[in-house]
Amino acid sequence: MAGRSDPTPVDALREAAPDGVDFDGLRVARDDDGFRLAVPDASYDGLSAAEFTDVAREHRAYVENWLFWHAHAPQGDPEWAFLRWVEYADDLTVPERVERLDDGLTREWGQVAVTVRGGDGRRRYDLRHADEADAAPDDLSTYADPHEARRLRTFDDDGDYRPLSTAPTLRHGWAFEALDPGDAVRAVEGFYPATIANWHRERGGTLDVTHWHDAVTRQTGIYGVVRTWDRGEGHDHVNWVAEACCADSQCLKRREWGYDAETPLDADGGEGVFPCREPCSLVVAAARKWTRLESEQSRTYSFDLTPSEKEQLETVVDAVADGRVDGVRDGDTSDGANRFRARFLRAKLFDDDGNLCGVPTDRDA
C-alpha cells in the first residue's frame, strides 16, 4: 500500500473523476448529478462523495489496478506496454489478474523469465534465467541493482565474452527479486538492450526496418567494402549471411529485414519475441570478412579421399558450425568430429605446411 502521506486509491480516483476514467473495465465520471462509477458487473449513478467512496471501496481491485498503472508504473509507452504484457493485461480481466498475481504471472523475454506478483495495487517483479524458474533461491546469487544486468550479460556460463546480447547463451545462477516496475524494465533492458522499444514499435506498426541493401550502403571507412558485395537480384549471399548468423540457434531476435523492402530472404527469420530491425554490427563485421573472401575466384584442386574421410571433413565443419565440438567425447571415435579422429586425419593427409593431401593452396595461379 501507499505510504500514509499518499492519497488512498479511492481518494485519488475521486480526484480524477472530473476528468473521466475509462481503464481496464473501470469507468468513472462526475457530472451535475454527482459521481458515476461502472465496472463490468455493476453501475452506479448520482453518487455523493461519501457514497462514491463506499462504492469504490467495494470495487477496490479495479481502483487499485487503475492507480498502479497511472501512478506507480513507468509512464513511458514502451515500458508501460511491456509491463502490461507481462501480466497478460490484454487477455485477463482485473479480477482474474488479481487472483493470479497472488501466485505470480510469468512471461519469458528471450531467456529471461519475468514474474510479477501482488494484487494489492502494487507489483513486484522477479527476474531469473528461464531455465531456473524452479531453482531454490539459495542456489542463485541475488541482485538488487537493475544495472547489474548489463554486467551479467557480458559473459556466458563458461566465462566467454558475449558480444551479442541476444545470443542464446545467457549465463545462469542469478536472480533479481522484488524489483519495482521501473527497475524491472531497466534490468530487462540490461539483459536485452533496446528490445522493449523495438517490440513496442512493432506492436504499433511503426517498427523502422533497415534492410540489407540500405544497411550496407550506409557503411563507410573500413566497412565501406561491403557495398561491393551488394548484388541486387543475385542475393544468395545475403541468404547465406542470414542462415549463418540469424538462426534461433545463434540469436534470439526475430529477423525482420530482408534484402530490400520488396525482397524477403529465403532464410527463416526465427521465432524470437523481440524483432531485429536491421543487420547488427556483428553481421556487418562478418559480412566485411566474407566480402573479402567472396571476391576470390574458385580454383580446381584434386584430392584423393576415402568416402569416410570426405564425410569426416563434412562432419567437422558441421560440428564447428553448430558449436557442438565441446560436446564430442574424447572416447567416441565413431564421431567424425572426435579430436583423435581429427588428429589422425591431419597426421595422414596434411603435409608439413598444413596442406590437405599435400596440395598447395596456389593463390597466385
Next chain:
Amino acid sequence: MSEALLIVAHGSHLNPESSAPAQDHADAIRAAGAVDEVREAYWKEEPSLRNALRTVTADAVYVVPLFISEGYFTETVIPRELRLDFDVDDWDSDGTSADVATCTPADVAKTVHYCGPVGTHDAMTDVIVRRAETVTGDPEVGAGVGLAVVGHGTKRNENSAKAVEYHADRVRDRGRFDEVHALFMDEEPEIDDVTDHFASDDVVVVPLFVADGYHTQEDIPADMGIADDAGGYAVPTRLDGHDIWYAGAIGTEALMADVILDRAADAGAAIDREARPGRTPTAAADGD
C-alpha cells in the same frame, strides 16, 4: 523538461574491457545522482548507436562521445548512426575545440545536444595529472619527473595527434613536471624511444586511450621495452637508467566521469555540480 546523458563509446566484439570504462563512469554518475537518466551506447556492442536514442526516456539528450580525439567517429559515424542532422561545420572546430551542436534525430522526437569528445575537453589535462598521481601513489608528483602523454597517432587524421599535443602543452605550461612530451605509437616522435626524450630519472607514461586493450596492455609496453616474459609489466619498470611508471589507459581513471559531466554541463545540461563522482582518488594502477 527531462534530461538524459547518453555516453557513446566504441565497444568491441572481442574484448569485454573495451566497454568497461563507459559502464563504470555511467554507474559512478548515476550513483552520484548528477543526472536523472544515464545511458550508454556502442558502435560494436549493445545497445547499438542505431537503437540508442529510443532507449532514452527524456526529451533532451546530451550525447557525450567517450573518444579521445575529433575525427571519423565523432564527425561521421556517431552522428550518422544516431540519425542526427549534424554538419561538422556546426562545431566550427580547429581539431580540438568542438563543444556542442544541437540536433534533431530522424527516428525519435527528442532534442539532441551532441557534444565534442571527452578527450579534447580542457578538464582532460587534470585527468592526465591525476593519472600520474595515482600511478605513482604520490599526490605531489611532478618535481624531478618527466611525463609522456601517449597517443595512437595516424597519418589518416591529423586531429588524432592534435588532442595529445594539446594536453601535453597544457601540462607543460603548468610547470609542474620537469619535462613533458607527446609521443605516439604510429608516428614520430615514437614511444619506442621513450627514454631518449627524458633526462629525468622517473618518467610517467600516460596513454590517451579510452580502454585497456591490446594497444595499452601489449603494444605500448612492448614498444617501450617494459613488457615482461608473461606479457605484463611492472610499475615502475627500470629501463635504460629510468624508472618508467606506465599508467595504462587514461579512460579507466575515475576522474573521467567528471569530464563526461563537464561536457554535458558546458552544453547546457542541468548537472548537479555538487554531485561529482570522480573526486575520490583511485588506487595506484598495476600492470597485472
